Amino acid sequence: MTTAGESHGPGLTCILEGLPAGLQLDREALDRDLARRQLGHGRGGRMKIETDRADVTAGVRHGRTLGGPIAMQVPNRDYANWEERMNPWPVDADVPEVHLPRPGHADLVGTQKYNASDVRDILERASARETAARVAGGAVARQFLRELGVEIRSHVVSIGDVFVPARTAQLTVDDFDGVDDDPVRCLDRDTSRAMVQFINQQRKANESIGGTFEVLAFGLVPGLGSHVAWEERIDGQLAGALVSIHAIKGVEFGDGFALGATPGSGAHDEIFWDGSFVRETNHAGGIEGGMTTGDPLIARAAMKPLPTLTKPLRSVDIDTHEPAEALRERTDSCTVPAAGVVGEAMVALVLASAYRTKFGGDHIDDVRDAVDRYRERIGWHAHSSS
Numbered sequence: 178m179t180t181a182g183e184s185h186g187p188g189l190t191c192i193l194e195g196l197p198a199g200l201q202l203d204r205e206a207l208d209r210d211l212a213r214r215q216l217g218h219g220r221g222g223r224m225k226i227e228t229d230r231a232d233v234t235a236g237v238r239h240g241r242t243l244g245g246p247i248a249m250q251v252p253n254r255d256y257a258n259w260e261e262r263m264n265p266w267p268v269d270a271d272v273p274e275v276h277l278p279r280p281g282h283a284d285l286v287g288t289q290k291y292n293a294s295d296v297r298d299i300l301e302r303a304s305a306r307e308t309a310a311r312v313a314g315g316a317v318a319r320q321f322l323r324e325l326g327v328e329i330r331s332h333v334v335s336i337g338d339v340f341v342p343a344r345t346a347q348l349t350v351d352d353f354d355g356v357d358d359d360p361v362r363c364l365d366r367d368t369s370r371a372m373v374q375f376i377n378q379q380r381k382a383n384e385s386i387g388g389t390f391e392v393l394a395f396g397l398v399p400g401l402g403s404h405v406a407w408e409e410r411i412d413g414q415l416a417g418a419l420v421s422i423h424a425i426k427g428v429e430f431g432d433g434f435a436l437g438a439t440p441g442s443g444a445h446d447e448i449f450w451d452g453s454f455v456r457e458t459n460h461a462g463g464i465e466g467g468m469t470t471g472d473p474l475i476a477r478a479a480m481k482p483l484p485t486l487t488k489p490l491r492s493v494d495i496d497t498h499e500p501a502e503a504l505r506e507r508t509d510s511c512t513v514p515a516a517g518v519v520g521e522a523m524v525a526l527v528l529a530s531a532y533r534t535k536f537g538g539d540h541i542d543d544v545r546d547a548v549d550r551y552r553e554r555i556g557w558h559a560h561s562s563s
């Protein structure tokens with residue numbers, strides 16, 4: 178996947194390569210994922226302006242993929258309000274430059290690296306608006322995976338220091354019904370209410386808020402990724418994809434960081450046989466030796482509090498070098514629920530790519546046949562969507 182586009186420019190583009198021909202695409206499902214990314218308590222004024230839709234302009238005919246690159250455009254409605262400042266071509270107007278970099282954003286380093294006198298030359302592309310294009314790409318990857326029996330879900334685990342209670346049973350796909358109707362995409366009602374309250378309190382205090390979310394993938398075959406080379410390990414690819422999301426600072430799989438303090442006898446998933454191989458626990462989060470085990474993939478990501486604050490942090494004017502307050506921009510205060518939807522997209526893209534690597538095939542039927550043959554060879558029948 179390649180994306181292009183600035184936050185307040187004409188729009189975003191996503192180009193997706195490598196999918197087989199003959200994949201039936203559901204347009205509504207694509208737009209639904211874009212809409213889900215716009216939700217969540219704590220978003221700012223921009224989401225009232227945008228109603229994201231992906232216009233497919235290449236690679237699809239009558240709802241089916243052709244096997245070539247797929248191009249999608251997500252227009253920025255806000256461009257109408259920014260046309261002078263963001264026109265790709267010179268305008269006949271005096272456009273003021275931004276000289277006050279915001280700590281925690283790409284603003285300062287970007288101006289140094291790209292020799293920019295205007296911070297806007299950096300912040301426009303650095304903005305997480307770009308994640309709308311990723312979600313468009315991820316939505317297509319997700320439809321490919323669905324054809325192979327894979328379902329991806331996410332939920333919010335913590336907002337600030339408000340955490341969902343420790344889980345007693347493993348989650349299944351059905352547990353996620355209605356999660357998008359929750360204001361913070363949390364699976365626990367009481368915790369959700371506490372999270373909303375926390376966001377409101379912090380917002381009133383001019384604070385921004387971070388948190389953690391979890392992405393799960395159900396119905397995977399064992400053996401995506403490989404132990405044979407560092408770059409083929411699926412955990413490395415997934416961690417890289419998740420950390421590449423704006424403001425994500427940490428990723429863990431399964432019991433993750435807690436494993437560092439767990440004795441070995443309680444940290445691993447013992448193997449049993451009930452007609453096929455089974456594990457009764459999933460401390461590993463569905464990955465062993467850089468390969469999927471076939472148990473649910475469980476990845477968790479931590480998001481830092483958003484760096485643009487309504488009470489700006491201290492900074493320095495890049496032109497005069499005088500101390501000043503950072504640029505005051507319209508901003509979200511909490512986007513952990515939205516980041517979870519972006520996380521689903523990134524996980525879908527990595528897993529789709531792993532299926533393409535392992536099974537090849539020019540047409541979706543070839544892929545399905547190859548997956549079925551493999552499942553038969555290793556005796557992998559059960560466990561889908563568990």
Ligand SMILES: Cc1cc2nc3c(=O)[nH]c(=O)nc-3n(C[C@H](O)[C@H](O)[C@H](O)COP(=O)(O)O)c2cc1C
Nearest residue numbers: 281282305423424425483484485508509512515516
């Ligand atoms: C969906 C989403 C929306 C975001 N909205 C904002 C925002 O309104 N204000 C802000 O300061 N940061 C926002 N961010 C985060 C910044 O883009 C991010 O902190 C910035 O790119 C710097 O973080 P980094 O060092 O991890 O790249 C958002 C992130 C995501 C994923």
Ligand SMILES: C=C(O[C@@H]1CC(C(=O)O)=C[C@@H](OP(=O)(O)O)[C@H]1O)C(=O)O
Nearest residue numbers: 221223303304305306309506507508509
């Ligand atoms: C536009 C989106 O997120 C934006 C990400 C963002 C940032 O600094 O990353 C800053 C805000 O943009 P604006 O200054 O236009 O209000 C967010 O709204 C989006 O998610 O679609």
